[in-house]
Amino acid sequence: MALALKEAQAAALRGEVPVGAVIASGDTVVAAAGNRTRELADPTAHAEMLAIRAACQKLSSERLTGHDLYVTLEPCAMCAGAVSFARLRRLYLARSTKRAARWSTACASSRHRLATMRPISIRA
Ligand SMILES: [Zn+2]
Numbered sequence: 001m002a003l004a005l006k007e008a009q010a011a012a013l014r015g016e017v018p019v020g021a022v023i024a025s026g027d028t029v030v031a032a033a034g035n036r037t038r039e040l041a042d043p044t045a046h047a048e049m050l051a052i053r054a055a056c057q058k059l060s061s062e063r064l065t066g067h068d069l070y071v072t073l074e075p076c077a078m079c080a081g082a083v084s085f086a087r088l089r090r091l092y093l094a095r096s097t098k099r100a101a102r103w104s105t106a107c108a109s110s111r112h113r114l115a116t117m118r119p120i121s122i123r124a
Pocket of ligand 1: 075077078080
């Protein structure tokens with residue numbers, strides 16, 4: 001999660017919404033990214049999407065089975081869909097919100113398990 005927070009801070013320094021994401025398998029980081037929507041002029045360039053794309057390219061696979069996603073803010077609907085399509089094993093959130101709790105409940109019936117970590121504030 002520390003690397004995801006660093007990505008979020010780097011995104012903030014670039015003038016982006018401060019969100020960072022890391023994909024890992026155990027202690028091995030496969031990909032890390034921060035939001036780059038403004039830099040890339042791409043509304044889909046959320047940290048989670050960029051990390052998922054990078055991990056899939058690195059692994060030459062459209063699935064990330066057995067990998068976990070660490071993200072500093074609960075995923076939006078687009079990223080939540082990508083998390084599901086990528087078949088990530090677990091999603092760890094740095095912040096706990098009511099919305100995340102609802103998302104967790106929604107995912108409880110699916111193959112995904114949500115582990116909410118202690119809340120951490122991100123300063124932009
Ligand atoms: Zn998103």
